[in-house]
Amino acid sequence: MSPFSQINMAKSQQIYATFVNGKVITKQVYDLYQQSFIDSPLYTELYNNLEHFTQLYQHIGFTLNFNVDGEFFYISRSEAEEDADTNATKIQAMLLIIARYWVDKGYDLDDLMTPVIGLGRTALEEIAEQTIYDDIRQALGIETWDKALNYLSDRNFLYQCGDKHYILSSAGMHFLNLHVEKYSQEQD
Known part of the structure; x- marks a missing residue:
């Protein structure tokens, strides 16, 4: 066989x-x-x-x-390394924007994987209103915040769990944890 x-x-x-x-x-x-x-x-x-x-x-x-x-x-x-690098940069930058916003609000990053908490409409609106985050999104060549979320969602780094409500996948959380760990090591 x-x-x-x-x-x-x-x-x-x-x-x-x-x-x-x-x-x-x-x-x-x-x-x-x-x-x-x-x-x-x-x-x-x-x-x-x-x-x-x-x-x-x-x-x-x-x-x-x-x-x-x-x-x-x-x-x-x-x-395909060049394309992969471009995709990885977009994914990581968007995830880092979400994480930065989340941490600045004093929330626990693990809550981004919890469906009853996750990234809701208010958080998305507040992220979109911040000039620095908007400048980064534009520099990445992503036209709108909806397209940025779709970009992450289409690649399974983010899951939609309601209207304008998202949670990170294990892959998305893994990338965030890598960056947090790297940052922590640099601070020591």
């Missing part, structure tokens, strides 16, 4: 489509209908068949990356 026959073809195709659209696959996704995090079947498929998918992506010119701390998968390609 071929290793390919043991893999769910529909899920494999969904995984590929997710990756080539610049998204990450997180262990859990936010389900609007259940209003809670649920396990991602795509993550489970990848995790349970890691060797297969690692080889598959190597054969088609990608590297399958698994981030243990953030519990997410993504692919990379050395030829």
